[in-house]
Amino acid sequence: MKTQNKIVVFMFTMLALLGVPIILMGYIIINKIIYELNEKLIEKELFIIQQDIISAYNTLKKNGLTNNAEATTQAQIEILKRYQYFKLNETGYFYIINSSGKVVLHPNFEQGSIFNTNYAKQLIQEKRGVIHSRIQDKIYYSVFQDFPAWDWIIVISIAETELFKDRAFYLNFVIIMSFLIFAGVLLLSYLSTRGTTQNIQAILQYLKAIECGDLTNSPPKVTHDEIGMILQGIISMVTRLTSINKQLIDEIQHRYTIETALLEAKESAEKARHAAEAANRAKSTFLANMSHELRTPLNGILGYTQILQRDKNLTSHQIDGIHIIHSSGEYLLTLINDILDLSKIEANQLDLFPLDFNLHEFLQELVHLFQIRAKEKGISFLYEPVTHLPVGVHGDAIRLRQILINLLSNATKFTERGGVTFKVGYYEDKIRFQIEDTGVGIHPHDIENIFIPFQQLGEVTRKTAGTGLGLSITKRLVERMGGQIHLESTIGQGSIFWFAIVLPEATDFKKDHTEIQETIVAYEGNPRTILIIDDKEKNRAILRNLLIPLGFKLTEANNGQEGLAQALQTPPNLILTDLIMPLMDGFEFTHHLRSFTNLENVPIIATSSSVFAQHRQESLKAGCDAFITKPIQQDELLAIIQQLLNIQWVYACHTTKAAGDMPTESEHEILIPCLPTVQLDILYDLAMMGDITGINKQLELIDNRDPHAMSFIEKIRNLAANFQVEEICHLLAPYLNQKS
Known part of the structure; x- marks a missing residue:
């Protein structure tokens, strides 16, 4: 019932919406028709009068009397008499004026009177046409036409109210007829659609039941018309939906079971991830703490070996023992650094420090180093620059050297026969490094495992010393530098490792020249006082033994609180402070010290076994001028002291001969015995590469073969112990030139 009411309302709405525009359109059309009919009627009357005037004029013209004023006047009088009382309906009238505005004929004005209105001026100016004008509060419709032969303008005017007096009748007729037609159409539509409406209402109720989820509700009776066809389609759709709904319910239940299991698995995985992250953080913290604890004794070991290596009273056997201790300590430090590098890589905290460096010298040093190693092992080592390479490039030379050395x-x-080939060249706008060997090769199932930390290549009998971190760190360093390491290997034939990284050419590259330095024995100028703050006595002892022989005055403190009191009592020229100490650490000490006006400019060097980057940043932020990691390297420490105190060192050679003096030929002959050229070549190459271990091994070979070379061996060993490889090259170069 509601649906039928809606249909009725809809029909009346359509009647209103469609009837109003149609009635409005009928009104416009009726107005137009009436207007045009009356306009044609007036124009017709005006045309008849005009033809009558033209006929009278033509009669005069035919008789040759057009120029006869009397005949013309008589003809005009006859025309005026005929139309003197002409009227069109109730308000329409006819009149004539000339181009001067004088009345020739008018029912309300005397002949000869003047029309001086805008309406008359418009008639005179336009000469023919239609004009609407207001006369005595009525709007008149005027049709006019000029007759130039007699200088007449003939006009018929009629009020617009009379012109459209039949408009209301016709409009009412249109409205009534339109209403009746629409009412009839709507009635017929309603009667014809009532049955269809009932069927649609039944279908809608059926669909509403389906919408509420009741798919078991009985459908309406299917009729044999279009509505029945629609209903049949709906019934088929409902049947299909019922089947699909059952399938969906089954699938939802199945998915719910799976999602519940997945959610539980996800929660377990999330817990495992948190546990792994906590374990990883614990591992990183443990490694950092262990590094700190291991570096502390290493600081003592390496510190004293550096000090003892400067002692000229030691025998060669003692020097060899100290060198072994120093080398072992450095090796242990290398292992610690490898583990920390891996930890930093895993934590994504390993930063690269790209700088401009000489690629040719960089590669040549590596080639010399491994040519010696290969020669000692009895295999070949070939270097092949595949393409032209730039002299200077921009990159992290330290990390690249670490990758290539590994x-x-x-x-x-792992190469016992054949050799190793090192190829370098451009590859797709990158520089490609490729290492080929004819070694034992790698089994296919080991290829995935060799990059895992703490895994070693080769069989158990072939495994050598090492942590098994080299390839793991190498792979991750290559990836950190934007490359990817590739491996091809065949058992018994050898392996090929290669990677390609971006190394932009350094256009403004300038080769660095390292100044050759000798042993530091003192410094020029007034004595300087250095305050050492460290809670460990052995660390202070190392610095005492290193700095006092050079002429520095030292004061010491166990912690920052004591150090602050010492500094206030005796202001030092320089302060060396540990960062982690009881009572007051190095950070707090630096803050307090900088608050005193007389101490705010005293240089402070922070020393720490910590490997955390934030400790370096925090120390510099607190006010320290430099940061040194333990174990302290004496060359690094002395270079920073020289920079901060602006002092000049006094070297050992300056105490024996004048500055700038070069060794004479006789001095070289005394220093260098008659040794085979190949032995001196090897020494020179090892010195060029900075391989201290290799130099000492070569000196042992010379000592065993030539007992008369004792002074030469001692001289080179002392220089190597102090890492003065440039001086070794300087001493050997003239001799090599003589031999060549």
């Missing part, structure tokens, strides 16, 4: 060392280590 790969070349493995290639040399």
Whole structure:
């Protein structure tokens, strides 16, 4: 019932919406028709009068009397008499004026009177046409036409109210007829659609039941018309929906079971991830703490070996023992650094420090180093620059050297026959480094495992010393530098490792020249006082033994609180402070010290076994001028002291001969015995590479073969112990030139 009411309302709405525009359109059309009919009627009357005037004029013209004023006047009088009382309906009338505005004929004005209105001026100006004008509060419709032969303008005017007096009748007729037509159409539509409406209402109720989820509700009776066809389609759709709904319910239940299991698995995985992250953080913290604890004794070991290596009273056997201790300590430090590097890489905290460096010298040093190693092992080592390479490039030379040494060392280590080939060249706008060997090769199932930390290459009998971190660190360093390491290997034939990284050419590259330095024995100028703050006595002892022989005055403190009191009592020229100490640490000490006006400019060097980057940043932020990691390297420490105190060192050579003096030929002959050229070549190459261990091994070989070379061996060993490889090259170069 509601649906039928809606249909009725809809029909009346349509009647209103469609009837109003149609009635309005009928009104416009009726107005137009009436207007045009009356306009044609007036124009017709005006045309008849005009033809009558033209006929009278033509009669005069035919008789040749057009120029006869009397005949013309008589003809005009006859025309005026005929139309003197002409009227069109109730308000329409006819009149004539000339181009001067004088009345020729008018029912309300005397002949000869003047029309001086805008309406008359418009008639005179336009000469023919239609004009609407207001006369005595009525709007008149005027049709006019000029007759130039007699200088007449003939006009018929009629009020618009009379012109459209039949408009209301016709409009009412249109409205009534339109209403009746629409009412009839709507009635017929309603009667014809009532049955259809009932069927639609039944279908809608059926669909509403389906919408509420009741798919078991009985459908309406299917009729044999279009509505029945629609209903049949709906019934088929409902049947299909019922089947699909059952399938969906089954699938939802199945998915719910799976999602519940997945959610539980996800929660377990999330717990495992948190546990792994906590374990990883604990591992990183443990490694950092262990590094701190291991570096502390290493600081004592390496510190004293550096001090003892400067002692000229030691025998060669004692020097060899100290060198072994120093080398072992450095090796242990290398292992610690490898583990920390891996930890930093895993934590994504390993930063690169790209600088401009000489690529040719960089590669040549590596080639010399591994040519010696390969020669000692009895295999070949070939270097092949595949393409032209730039002299200077921009990158992290330290990390690149670490990568290549790891790969070349493995290639040399696992190659017993044949040799190693090192190829470098451009590859797709990158520089490609490729290491080929003819070694034992790698089994296919080991290829995935060799990059795992703490895994070693080769069989158990072939495994050598090492942590098994080299290839893992190498792979991750290559990825950190934007490359990817590739491996091809065949058992018994050898392996090929290669990677390609971006190394932009350094256009403004300038080669660095390292100044050759000798042993530091003192410094120029007034004595300087250095305050050492460290809670460990052995660390202070190392610095005492290193700095006092050079002429520095030292004061010491166990913690920052004591150090602050010492500094206030005796202001030092320089302060060396540990960062982690009881009572007052190095950070707090620096803050307090900088608050005193007389101490705010005293240089402070922070020393720490910590490897955390934030400790370096925090120390510099607190006010320290430099940061040194333990174990302290004496060359690094002395270079920073020289910079901060602006002093000049006094070297050992300056105490024996004038500055700038070069060794004479006789001095070289005394220093260098008659040794085979190949032995001196090896020493020179090892010194060029900075391989202190290799130099000492070569000196042992010379000592065993030539007992008369004792002074030469002692001289080179002392220089190597102090890492003065440039001086070794300087001493050997003239002799090599003589031999060549």
